[in-house]
Amino acid sequence: VIHISVFTQTDGNVAAHVKVPSLQDAQYAISQLHRRKIGFKRMLIAYANGGGPSPQLIRSQIVSLLLEVPGHSLPLFKFRELFESRYLSSISVSDMYKMKDVCIIKEDPSGRMVSLNPDHRNTPSPSFGVGTQRPGAGKGWAEQDLEALPNFRIGLNILAERIHTLLHSHNGSLPLPRSPHVSSPELKCVSPPLATQLALFSRELVDLLKTSPHCQLLFNRFIPAYHHHFGRQCRVADYGFTKLIELMEALPNIVQVMGEGNKRVVTLSHRMQVRRFCSDLLRVLKSQATKNVLLTEFPKVYQRVLNKPWDIVDYGVCEMEDLLSELPENSVVVSQQESDVAISIPKREQTLEEIEKTKQFSGEVVELMRHAPQCSMLFSKFIPAYHHHFGHQCRVSDFGFTKLIELFEAIPEVVKKEKKLNN
Incomplete structure (x- = not known):
């Protein structure tokens, strides 16, 4: 530890700023100390400079959100849910207590309420937002549910052509929503003592997701699904992170998180899906005496060998060509055979x-x-x-x-x- 300073927050709780030599040291500290009990209280740790949004941005987000709800007031727990759903980032109660210039937290018979500071109630409301929902009766725009991402069956080549056409029609660029706390690439560095645990977690992710329909799982169902599948809790802090989304984004070669708010979905990355398909394809081919299979017969042989029906969507694409074209070089041989396609294991030439x-x-x-x-x-x-x-x-x-x-x-x-x- 390079430096430590202890202070009392405005909500009465004791806090401390701790400086350590590197981000990897901070990850290791979190893995050992986050949510550990001291007396009757638990220690909560967060990165002071983790690439998160600035305080000014958080203030504007609070104002924007409270302006969009009836009465500019919400139960505290509901506000934090909506904040995370809308901005893909959590906000702590202690941080909100520090921002009395934009929001006020008051005790109420039904629980704590957060209200917009009267000085900000005439601030113009934003003219854009996430999604296309229209406010219903008694609900503000911020309280509307987001729609899930639609599913399309389309080849990657056609998709690429259409995306290029869309970009050309919009002067070469289109905005994409993204989580505000992933802008720093150093977050993907892992503390050496945690590397083994993270590698194990990576294998568990693949094991869990490949048992889910089309290898997809709602983000907010991941923790209970993990607990049910492995029979133990998933403690994000064990891997040096304080948020599940940060842990997922530290493994871009394994998983990706798609969508927004409570409709976010965790799925295997395309690179991992190709690796899975290559492994399963080789199992199918090795089960054949001739070490090859015709494309028309592949679904039947696949089901016999792997004991599950063939569905290409389970590998994240819609066309066989999109998988075969990305297999590692020399892993299989794909050849035209009259009106069919033959897939076989390459035979090595003898010396x-x-x-x-x-x-x-x-x-x-x-x-x-x-x-x-x-x-x-x-x-x-x-x-x-x-x-x-x-x-x-x-x-x-x-x-x-x-x-x-x-x-x-x-x-x-x-x-x-x-x-x-x-x-």
Whole structure:
């Protein structure tokens, strides 16, 4: 700790400013101390300079919000809910007590109420906002529910073309809403002692989201869903953060948060979806004797191997081409086959040394099979018989293959395989 100063806030609670050498040190302190009990109270920690909005911006947001509700007054808990929903950022009660120039918190028989300071009640109301809802009877604009993001089935290439057309028609740029506290890239740096925990959390995110419909989960349902799936609480502070949204945004390669307010949705990033699809596709291909599958037969084989129906939306896209075109190089081979498309595992070319070893192996097979009844044996008996006869293991990888059947298929002039009843 470089420096510490203790003071009493206007609401009567004791607080302190603590300066540590780096952001990573602050993350580690939060992971160890946030919400720890001291006597009968809990310690709450927040970043003093975490890239959040300035006090002036927060003041204008409070004024804007209270101007849009009937009577310019709301229950305190309701105000904080609306503030987070509208601005994608939370506000503490202690911060609000410090802003008596814009809002006043009073005790009421029904609970604490927050009201707009009379000096700001003639401030012009904003002419724009989030969403297109119209205020209903007895509700201000700020209290309207946001609509969920619509779902479209469209290919990425067509989507890109339409976005470019839209940008050209708007002089090259369009505004996008974003969370005000993610402007600082240093927030994505992780304290080394927390790296292992964050890596584990990343794997848990994938595990949880891939069990959700289309790998999507409402943001405000994430904590209970995590608890139900893993049987334990998700403590954001364990990873060095004080807000769930900050933790999610520290893992942009794993997840992304879409939408606004209480309609925000957590889903896997496109990069992670491609990795998932590549892994599942290879499982499907390896289940086939020929290590390939036709696109028309893929849904049926996929369901048989993975025990779930094939739905491309589960991987975040609408067209197979959008997944196949982004698979890692040399992971699969995609080829046109008459009116269909064939997907297969690429066969590695043998080296000259491996080709020579395969020729020697064909001679060993002839010698071994010569001693077997009717010059044949069960496939499952070949490896132990080879070991017993030649006194060394038959390592398929020495010949440039991963499976014994592939090695046999490379010497069709010497051996052939036959299916027999029960074998």
